[in-house]
Amino acid sequence: MVARRLRFGAVLVAVVFALTGFSSGKHKSGGGHGCSSSKSTHRTSTTGGTSSGSSSSGSSGSRGTSSPTPTPTPTKSGPPAHAVVVSCAGPSSATATVRVTSDVDVTRTVTVPVVSEGATNDYGSTTVTLKARETRTVTVRMGTPGDAASVRTCRVGTIS
Numbered sequence: 572m573v574a575r576r577l578r579f580g581a582v583l584v585a586v587v588f589a590l591t592g593f594s595s596g597k598h599k600s601g602g603g604h605g606c607s608s609s610k611s612t613h614r615t616s617t618t619g620g621t622s623s624g625s626s627s628s629g630s631s632g633s634r635g636t637s638s639p640t641p642t643p644t645p646t647k648s649g650p651p652a653h654a655v656v657v658s659c660a661g662p663s664s665a666t667a668t669v670r671v672t673s674d675v676d677v678t679r680t681v682t683v684p685v686v687s688e689g690a691t692n693d694y695g696s697t698t699v700t701l702k703a704r705e706t707r708t709v710t711v712r713m714g715t716p717g718d719a720a721s722v723r724t725c726r727v728g729t730i731s
Contacts, residue, residue, distance in 0.1 A: 650730040659725035665716035667725045673701035684728030685711040689721035
């Protein structure tokens with residue numbers, strides 16, 4: 572009875588080694604010995620009451636079900652908001668009105684620069700805190716209000 576259990580154990584060990592890729596012999600080539608890291612997965616999907624199975628095998632990774640490798644999400648580069656000039660500074664007012672919209676999904680404080688172009692280029696800016704994707708209308712005072720009469724056009728600079 573003991574001999575039978577030993578023989579069964581030896582056969583069992585041999586089968587396990589054979590299935591896992593272990594080999595007891597020496598080979599002149601590079602393959603066929605050591606531990607294999609191949610894996611096999613079996614997926615079954617059910618659609619409309621019928622099932623279909625598919626299996627695949629790979630040559631790397633750990634045994635069992637593998638999880639997909641996460642793909643990094645690209646981040647948007649550029650300013651955190653965009654703006655358009657609603658009204659420009661001029662002879663009647665030394666301020667420009669600007670509509671600012673957040674382009675990010677978090678609350679953020681941004682600086683909105685406005686260049687008033689005319690006989691001289693004048694620079695003014697304002698700071699505004701925007702919630703995620705919020706739009707607000709703000710006024711931006713010229714750096715040199717005395718030059719307001721010479722302003723021909725206004726443009727928004729790079730928002731930071």
